[in-house]
Amino acid sequence: MKRIFYILPMLFLISLMSAASGISLEKSLDTIIRVAIIDDRDSIYLSLKGRYKIYAINSDRVLMEGPFFSAIVKATKDGLQIEKRDIKVYGVKVKVARDSNIYVDSRRFRGDIDIMRKENGKLMVINYVELDDYLYGVLYHEVSHRWPMEVLKAQAIAARTFALYQARQSKFQPYDLRSDIYSQVYGGRTSEKWATTRAVNLTKDKVLSFDGDIIPAYYHATCAGYTEDASNLWNIDLAPLKGVECNFCKNSKHYKWAKDIPLWELENKLKDKGYKIGKISSTTVMSKNRSGRVDKLQIKDDAEISVILTGKDFRQIIGPNEIRSTKFDASIKWEHLTLDGFGWGHGVGMCQWGAYGMARRGKKCEEILKYYYPGTEITTIDKVASKL
Numbered sequence: 001m002k003r004i005f006y007i008l009p010m011l012f013l014i015s016l017m018s019a020a021s022g023i024s025l026e027k028s029l030d031t032i033i034r035v036a037i038i039d040d041r042d043s044i045y046l047s048l049k050g051r052y053k054i055y056a057i058n059s060d061r062v063l064m065e066g067p068f069f070s071a072i073v074k075a076t077k078d079g080l081q082i083e084k085r086d087i088k089v090y091g092v093k094v095k096v097a098r099d100s101n102i103y104v105d106s107r108r109f110r111g112d113i114d115i116m117r118k119e120n121g122k123l124m125v126i127n128y129v130e131l132d133d134y135l136y137g138v139l140y141h142e143v144s145h146r147w148p149m150e151v152l153k154a155q156a157i158a159a160r161t162f163a164l165y166q167a168r169q170s171k172f173q174p175y176d177l178r179s180d181i182y183s184q185v186y187g188g189r190t191s192e193k194w195a196t197t198r199a200v201n202l203t204k205d206k207v208l209s210f211d212g213d214i215i216p217a218y219y220h221a222t223c224a225g226y227t228e229d230a231s232n233l234w235n236i237d238l239a240p241l242k243g244v245e246c247n248f249c250k251n252s253k254h255y256k257w258a259k260d261i262p263l264w265e266l267e268n269k270l271k272d273k274g275y276k277i278g279k280i281s282s283t284t285v286m287s288k289n290r291s292g293r294v295d296k297l298q299i300k301d302d303a304e305i306s307v308i309l310t311g312k313d314f315r316q317i318i319g320p321n322e323i324r325s326t327k328f329d330a331s332i333k334w335e336h337l338t339l340d341g342f343g344w345g346h347g348v349g350m351c352q353w354g355a356y357g358m359a360r361r362g363k364k365c366e367e368i369l370k371y372y373y374p375g376t377e378i379t380t381i382d383k384v385a386s387k388l
């Protein structure tokens with residue numbers, strides 16, 4: 001990864017530059033992760049507490065600087081409006097001194113941010129944050145900070161590995177990760193807690209590797225019995241992500257769920273996606289994969305026209321928050337599709353509630369990770385740096 005390691009002369013140059021600018025750039029010397037924290041918005045509320053500089057993007061032209069700032073930033077027809085001043089730029093970079101703070105809509109962030117006007121005239125905000133600073137803001141959302149330290153450490157290593165993997169995959173994209181459930185949920189500095197921060201610090205530089213390279217260390221809330229083979233969902237065929245039996249998440253509050261969907265709603269959602277279907281008369285789970293998740297689902301209308309969907313597509317069409325997993329049985333009752341389901345999430349990699357169950361039984365971080373990602377090693381970033 002090009003952003004990863006700088007050599008000593010560069011370090012010297014940067015320290016000279018920071019002394020001259022009055023803003024420390026020391027934070028650029030680690031692995032930087034780019035997180036999209038805002039997307040497709042007309043305006044944001046930006047507040048800077050401490051010394052700051054605002055640059056035109058990809059230039060060293062300083063547009064504004066000072067000790068304090070708070071204003072609405074809007075997208076305009078040909079640039080941005082900041083503090084009621086129209087600026088013809090497609091974006092700005094906001095840099096603050098290390099002891100200063102950036103607030104975007106009252107959420108506090110470490111690192112720097114870019115505010116960009118997209119082609120559709122909406123704003124995107126990208127947070128440039130050091131890898132571990134990013135993890136501080138992720139862990140709180142992913143696991144309870146009251147859980148045992150061994151599961152928090154396992155989560156820190158999985159999240160660090162996942163972030164590095166995503167960063168490598170996104171090298172030519174405008175950002176590496178989103179701050180919502182489609183990547184890892186990230187709340188910035190506002191979301192940091194003592195225990196989760198400690199777990200990140202105790203596992204500093206540790207990542208999961210297989211065959212000398214990092215793995216896409218997916219994880220999810222609750223598998224409900226068996227984790228999923230990643231190749232059933234994505235183009236990922238890796239021995240550590242083939243699925244394992246899990247008897248540790250039985251106490252998860254997400255182990256069982258039920259969902260009723262009115263048939264008219266299901267019909268509308270299918271039609272919105274371009275499927276030609278009339279009044280639904282039956283649904284049949286045609287096949288399940290080894291982990292018990294729905295492989296193929298057939299939906300028939302009263303004219304015997306049928307649509308066959310994969311479990312993954314079905315969950316996407318209805319909404320991943322509406323249907324917690326693809327591990328379900330389906331039946332039609334009273335003009336409703338009734339789903340009796342198990343677990344929460346895609347099911348690949350570490351089962352978080354299972355990891356919690358293992359830690360409660362005295363298992364260590366390493367044992368938890370090696371259980372859910374069989375064949376992997378815990379190594380340090382420098383050992384895999386050539387691949388990043």
Ligand SMILES: [Zn+2]
Pocket residue numbers: 222223224225226246247248249351353354
């Ligand atoms: Zn489980």
